[in-house]
Amino acid sequence: MTQQTEPARRTPLNRDRVLRAAVALADRAGIEALSMRSLAHELDVVPMALYKHVANKEQLLDGMVDVIVGEIDPPAGDADWKSAIRRRILSARRALLRHPWASRVIESRTSPTPGVLDYLNSIIGMFRAGGLSADLTHHAMHALGSRVWGFTQELFPASPGPAPADADPQALAALLGEMATRYPHIVEIVLARPHDGESVVGQGCDDQFEFEFALDLLLDGFERLHRQGWTSVERF
Amino acid sequence: MTQQTEPARRTPLNRDRVLRAAVALADRAGIEALSMRSLAHELDVVPMALYKHVANKEQLLDGMVDVIVGEIDPPAGDADWKSAIRRRILSARRALLRHPWASRVIESRTSPTPGVLDYLNSIIGMFRAGGLSADLTHHAMHALGSRVWGFTQELFPASPGPAPADADPQALAALLGEMATRYPHIVEIVLARPHDGESVVGQGCDDQFEFEFALDLLLDGFERLHRQGWTSVERF
DNA sequence: CCGCAAAGGTGTACGACGTACACCTTTGGT
């Protein structure tokens, strides 16, 4: 007669539910708050229960990456390889922006998962379908680096200096002055975007623009090399 | 009469010795083996002693980055900005290659140290001295991203698949065949470098070449934009 | 319908880790 209330037995965990819960938790609380313990708590289960579904935390992170990679749109039917690849990479970027922790996790993986290999294979296939040689494609992939995923390693996630939430505008101005004498060139280019001068340091640039600027520079470069029949010189 | 042997008192620690020991330990044992405890042990000191010299582990890592940044050569006196920047970045690359953990640590820093700001300021100054506008320089720095440090985020540190030290060549061949059917494009471009076909998977590419390929593509792109007076279009 | 193996979930425990805090020891300046 103990507690009749519990109509349906808790549906058992499985790898997929674990991964999705992990992604959701990382989205909500940040990747640094994701531990085997916190995830288990989230799923109303004891920490060790997770190990019946993932081998260890590394595999959990691998699985989470594959969930995100699964969100990338399949190739669209663009006529030319350049815009097809461009669109696909920007789709990857959108997926990654939805999960701000994802780029850091991808960087930290030490060996690729099947989902990742599928994606890379498909991007390479798009270059090849466009007629680029295997040789040039090889170098192109290296040149893109993490940009195939839609992110650049930003030099610094936030703006330099202490937290901008300090409020005190006088101290901020003083700090800027100090910066300007010690690092004049940095300050100059940070302020180079003329129209959003309101916040002295914060959000000075349009990340999306910066990303596309670099991406197009590279894609245009590949195209130019392709057209002139470039091949890596014999270096041996 | 207890132990007269200990002629000179141990010279006291200081921040610099701590940082150098940390760099040396990371070089020798890998960054993942660097803990406050292991570093203290290395210095024949109790873990908490380190906290008299660095505020916490994050600051220790910051300091280690500055040590490495200090190893980058000062600007050479090249005539044109492009080759001057090229040389400087390749010098940074050499410094980073001497300390394989450094790129990962740089990536993980959340706010810049003075040494880092000095380096960035100086690179920006080189663009400006070459006549590039603050606007174009701004975008160029973004486009370079972590490449200013001389590294690219490799898609994967090692080759895909399980450890290649498995030795058994038959199993390796089978694995390669499996890869070739599932990821044909990847296998094709991995094998695209014709002359080092001996190791099936390992070390298929010349990282230095890949780095310079991408770097030159970008620098050439900046130069082209500069020559044609490029300016970021009004996007508002 | 029984019994039993496998699959799934639990509890306890261990050895790392970073670091707070109170304490002792050495040292250099007056």
Next chain:
DNA sequence: ACCAAAGGTGTACGTCGTACACCTTTGCGG
């Protein structure tokens, strides 16, 4: 000679990943 500051110590706490032995539920072949 003294004393404050600087440098080093010892103990302790909370968190982490996860090994291992155990219990419970479930589905299936006899």
